[in-house]
Amino acid sequence: MADKKKLLLLDGSSLAFRSFYGLLDLNRFKNQNGLHTNALYAFNRILTRLFEVEQPTHMLVAFDAGKTTFRTEYFKEYKGGRQTMPSELAEQWPYFSVLIEAMGSKTYELPNYEADDIIGTYARMAEEQGFDVVIITGDKDLTQLATDQTRVDITVKGVSELKSYTPESIREEMGIEPLQIIDMKGLMGDSSDNYPGVTKVGEKTALKLLKEYGSIENLYEHVDEMKKSKMKENLINDKELAFMSKKLATIDLATPVSYSLDELIVTDENKEELVSFYREMNFNTFLRDLDHTEEDVSDSFEKITYTHLDEITEAHFTNDMALYVEMLEDNYHYGTIVSVAWGDANTIYTASPETVKASIPFKEWAANEEMKKAVYDAKRTQVILHYAGITLNGIHFDTLLASYIINTKDTGRDIAAVAQEYGYTEVSYDETVYGKGAKQAVPEDADIVNEHLARKIKAIQTLRPQLEAEFEKDNLTELYYEIELPLALILAEMEMTGITVEPARLEKMKVEFAARLTEMEKGIYTEAGEEFNVNSPKQLSIILFEKMGLPVIKKTKTGYSTAVDVLEKLSATAPIAQMILDYRQLAKLQSTYVEGLLKYIKPETGKIHTIYTQTLTQTGRLSSNEPNLQNIPVRMEEGRKIRQAFVPSHPDWQIFASDYSQIELRVLAHISEDAHMKEAFIEEQDIHTSTAMRVFGIEDEAEVTGNVRRQAKAVNFGIVYGISDYGLSQNLGISRPEAKTFIDTYFEKYPGIKQFMTDIVEEAKEKGFVETLFHRRRYLPDINSSNFNLRSFAERTAINSPIQGTAADILKIAMIRMNKALKEKNMKTRMLLQVHDELIFECPPEEIEVLEKLVPEIMENAVSLSVPLLVDSHYGNSWYEAK
DNA sequence: GTTGTCACG
DNA sequence: ACGTACGTGACAACA
Numbered sequence: 001m002a003d004k005k006k007l008l009l010l011d012g013s014s015l016a017f018r019s020f021y022g023l024l025d026l027n028r029f030k031n032q033n034g035l036h037t038n039a040l041y042a043f044n045r046i047l048t049r050l051f052e053v054e055q056p057t058h059m060l061v062a063f064d065a066g067k068t069t070f071r072t073e074y075f076k077e078y079k080g081g082r083q084t085m086p087s088e089l090a091e092q093w094p095y096f097s098v099l100i101e102a103m104g105s106k107t108y109e110l111p112n113y114e115a116d117d118i119i120g121t122y123a124r125m126a127e128e129q130g131f132d133v134v135i136i137t138g139d140k141d142l143t144q145l146a147t148d149q150t151r152v153d154i155t156v157k158g159v160s161e162l163k164s165y166t167p168e169s170i171r172e173e174m175g176i177e178p179l180q181i182i183d184m185k186g187l188m189g190d191s192s193d194n195y196p197g198v199t200k201v202g203e204k205t206a207l208k209l210l211k212e213y214g215s216i217e218n219l220y221e222h223v224d225e226m227k228k229s230k231m232k233e234n235l236i237n238d239k240e241l242a243f244m245s246k247k248l249a250t251i252d253l254a255t256p257v258s259y260s261l262d263e264l265i266v267t268d269e270n271k272e273e274l275v276s277f278y279r280e281m282n283f284n285t286f287l288r289d290l291d292h293t294e295e296d297v298s299d300s301f302e303k304i305t306y307t308h309l310d311e312i313t314e315a316h317f318t319n320d321m322a323l324y325v326e327m328l329e330d331n332y333h334y335g336t337i338v339s340v341a342w343g344d345a346n347t348i349y350t351a352s353p354e355t356v357k358a359s360i361p362f363k364e365w366a367a368n369e370e371m372k373k374a375v376y377d378a379k380r381t382q383v384i385l386h387y388a389g390i391t392l393n394g395i396h397f398d399t400l401l402a403s404y405i406i407n408t409k410d411t412g413r414d415i416a417a418v419a420q421e422y423g424y425t426e427v428s429y430d431e432t433v434y435g436k437g438a439k440q441a442v443p444e445d446a447d448i449v450n451e452h453l454a455r456k457i458k459a460i461q462t463l464r465p466q467l468e469a470e471f472e473k474d475n476l477t478e479l480y481y482e483i484e485l486p487l488a489l490i491l492a493e494m495e496m497t498g499i500t501v502e503p504a505r506l507e508k509m510k511v512e513f514a515a516r517l518t519e520m521e522k523g524i525y526t527e528a529g530e531e532f533n534v535n536s537p538k539q540l541s542i543i544l545f546e547k548m549g550l551p552v553i554k555k556t557k558t559g560y561s562t563a564v565d566v567l568e569k570l571s572a573t574a575p576i577a578q579m580i581l582d583y584r585q586l587a588k589l590q591s592t593y594v595e596g597l598l599k600y601i602k603p604e605t606g607k608i609h610t611i612y613t614q615t616l617t618q619t620g621r622l623s624s625n626e627p628n629l630q631n632i633p634v635r636m637e638e639g640r641k642i643r644q645a646f647v648p649s650h651p652d653w654q655i656f657a658s659d660y661s662q663i664e665l666r667v668l669a670h671i672s673e674d675a676h677m678k679e680a681f682i683e684e685q686d687i688h689t690s691t692a693m694r695v696f697g698i699e700d701e702a703e704v705t706g707n708v709r710r711q712a713k714a715v716n717f718g719i720v721y722g723i724s725d726y727g728l729s730q731n732l733g734i735s736r737p738e739a740k741t742f743i744d745t746y747f748e749k750y751p752g753i754k755q756f757m758t759d760i761v762e763e764a765k766e767k768g769f770v771e772t773l774f775h776r777r778r779y780l781p782d783i784n785s786s787n788f789n790l791r792s793f794a795e796r797t798a799i800n801s802p803i804q805g806t807a808a809d810i811l812k813i814a815m816i817r818m819n820k821a822l823k824e825k826n827m828k829t830r831m832l833l834q835v836h837d838e839l840i841f842e843c844p845p846e847e848i849e850v851l852e853k854l855v856p857e858i859m860e861n862a863v864s865l866s867v868p869l870l871v872d873s874h875y876g877n878s879w880y881e882a883k
Numbered sequence: 884g885t886t887g888t889c890a891c892g
Numbered sequence: 893a894c895g896t897a898c899g900t901g902a903c904a905a906c907a
Contacts, residue, residue: 188893191893191894200893201893202893202894203893203894204893204894205893533904533905535903535904535905536904536905536906537886537887537888537904537905538887538905538906539905556886556887557886557887558886558887559887561887561888562887562888563887563888563889564888564889584888584889585889587903587904588888588889588890588902588903589890591902591903591904592889592890592901592902592903593890596902596903616900617899617900618899619898619899619900621892621899621900622900623899623900623901624900624901625900625901625902626901626902627901627902628890628891628900628901628902630890630891630892630900630901631889631890631891631892631900631901631902632890632891633890633891634890634891635890635891636890639890659892664892664898717897717898718897720897720898721897721898721899722896722897722898723897724895724896724897725896726895726896726897727896727897728897730896730897731897788893788894788895789894789895789896792894792895792896793896796896796897796898797898799898800897800898800899801898801899803898804892804898804899807892808899835891835892836891836892836899836900837892838892
């Protein structure tokens with residue numbers, strides 16, 4: 001039997017817009033003639049993926065023809081008030097059809113009709129002939145077309161992620177049939193299409209009404225029977241609007257289209273046209289992907305020359321070379337070197353790890369501070385070489401770190417991705433050379449590896465001037481050379497030093513926890529009346545909500561939620577809920593911390609070596625992994641005991657820890673210049689108590705109870721996160737209006753904070769990014785999005801990132817100064833860990849006295865703000881005791 | 884590979 | 893009315 005026919009219908013206009021905003025990097029995506037290409041680039045990616053995933057037999061991309069349509073005839077404001085298309089998108093518009101047709105599909109537009117109507121018409125036509133139909137769009141209105149044969153996929157974020165709508169999923173999510181979407185729209189209106197609906201009726205109310213009455217028509221037949229209410233009045237007053245809005249939302253299924261279905265058959269891609277299109281747009285990766293299907297990878301590269309050395313001499317080194325050490329494993333504390341490459345603009349050398357390790361000239365060059373080196377990932381390179389017995393000094397440029405500083409989205413391990421972004425395409429992806437997953441392997445032919453590395457050397461050299469130019473342009477030079485690059489080397493030292501963890505202590509806990517977990521399981525089984533896997537949220541929810549019939553409090557995407565807040569609510573009536581909470585807590589400790597950490601202790605040294613990722617977070621913080629030492633339990637006593645296993649590496653030594661008190665709020669006080677918040681810090685008041693007094697109008701400090709202070713604390717946290725009344729109400733377990741009152745009063749009492757929030761969002765909307773005190777940037781492409789969720793998220797991020805980021809900058813500076821001071825004073829103390837606002841050291845007892853003054857002094861004076869910074873220090877025989 | 888949950892600042 | 897706190901990583905289960 002032949003495969004079933006499948007028609008793929010794309011809303012070209014909607015996807016083009018989303019492509020444009022989803023990849024809003026106008027500087028980078030330009031062709032040789034200065035034409036912007038970002039939307040075309042993203043659109044190409046969707047098309048390629050859709051062909052691959054959907055494998056349609058028939059396809060059409062529909063576009064809106066123009067502003068006037070049959071809808072504007074009876075409501076002239078329809079889609080009014082829309083911003084005009086940005087010129088950067090308009091200039092790309094003519095090329096969409098070129099691309100689509102080269103790929104083997106047709107495009108279509110029809111005067112007076114929207115893309116929706118074309119799509120609806122063809123969908124119905126195809127269904128009648130037994131096709132499967134898939135519709136791709138960014139417009140939720142099209143879900144009205146979903147049937148058993150037709151699936152509607154809506155873009156969620158940008159264009160890369162799609163959410164599928166079928167009649168069942170619509171029923172499940174909204175409790176109505178696809179066709180009732182039209183009635184829903186009629187009642188609630190649509191602000192982006194600019195039609196009104198009924199006053200004060202939104203999605204929730206509309207759904208409620210539809211569940212009761214089924215349709216707008218039926219609703220108005222029974223409107224007189226409704227109880228007297230404001231809503232009833234609104235319904236009656238806006239009756240005409242409701243019917244008109246419904247008409248506007250209804251997709252025309254009998255549009256006079258001209259192609260027959262047979263004419264929509266997908267044809268083979270027109271390779272010649274595609275090649276010339278990609279050339280014109282400077283889409284080198286896509287060009288390469290086209291080649292891949294026929295030719296060998298390296299054939300599309302320019303030739304590169306390099307020399308493989310079996311014996312290395314001093315003549316093979318000069319000042320200012322690039323260096324790359326290849327290792328496939330992510331965790332470089334345990335990996336094996338594959339090969340090494342270095343060179344300058346004229347000459348590139350490669351050598352085997354054995355040759356390099358045995359070479360005195362190489363070691364001397366590597367250790368020589370005067371011989372400058374450029375690398376990709378300085379920290380990684382330095383640690384790898386350290387394990388090979390080679391000290392690496394004189395690193396003056398790190399391509400990876402540089403690209404991350406310029407754009408925090410560049411976090412990758414693969415140099416090819418970064419290189420490509422800056423227009424250098426003469427280097428393969430690691431995946432291409434080594435494969436991935438289980439199939440990953442070093443090619444037998446050593447020349448393949450060495451040529452690959454030679455190209456990486458070339459990439460490092462080619463990229464550097466471009467990256468430096470970006471630094472100058474964006475005022476990032478100081479952040480890079482004074483903070484990030486020196487920090488990379490300090491983090492390398494910390495990782496290599498590691499922290500001693502006593503396995504015996506953890507083993508003991510493991511046995512005890514295992515026994516207790518078995519006991520707890522038994523209790524839970526008894527309560528449930530059967531055995532099941534408590535660790536499975538799915539099995540658990542069946543027991544709780546289906547078998548035991550407990551009330552459902554919250555749902556997840558896939559079923560019932562069994563998260564902490566839910567179980568806490570249930571625990572009032574069902575003892576099993578509390579038992580599960582206790583079980584979960586202990587199971588977490590056992591799997592992640594006891595067993596998890598044991599796996600990472602190096603038997604030879606008894607130490608754990610984490611890896612700090614310096615190029616990952618969007619705010620400038622570090623992250624820690626394999627294992628994560630930034631989330632070792634502390635809030636609950638039971639978990640906190642894990643810290644007893646973290647001890648100094650010498651007998652009698654101490655663990656010394658210093659943390660900033662309220663650094664984020666102090667940063668906020670500084671950047672917002674809010675008088676009251678500044679005053680609280682300058683006068684060394686307890687900030688949460690001070691907030692409580694102002695917000696709740698308490699005169700006497702003694703009258704601030706624990707509970708009131710707790711609420712004020714939650715408000716302060718909320719402020720830093722970009723507050724919402726809903727979030728605060730959830731956090732405090734109070735009603736939304738109550739939360740709103742707190743926030744309103746807060747803004748009244750701290751007008752500077754309110755002003756800061758308005759200003760920073762405004763600034764983000766204008767510039768497209770926000771920055772920290774030290775000019776670290778975070779781009780916010782969604783800040784002007786028409787999608788409420790995306791935009792709101794970006795707005796909260798605009799508020800939070802400069803605060804969190806500046807705090808991160810400050811601790812980074814403190815780390816650099818601290819490292820310097822320890823060296824200058826010839827101290828034995830070692831910096832071991834960084835946990836966002838605290839530093840952890842190990843030290844001999846005789847240095848405690850010095851540290852107690854030195855660490856706070858350096859941390860408190862790392863920067864000078866308009867409010868003081870305050871540091872608390874503690875020490876003891878283990879991390880647990882340093883509290 | 885994705886989802887839900889939970890550990891930290 | 894919209895649906896929410898900001899930033900992370902690891903684990904077990906399940907597709």
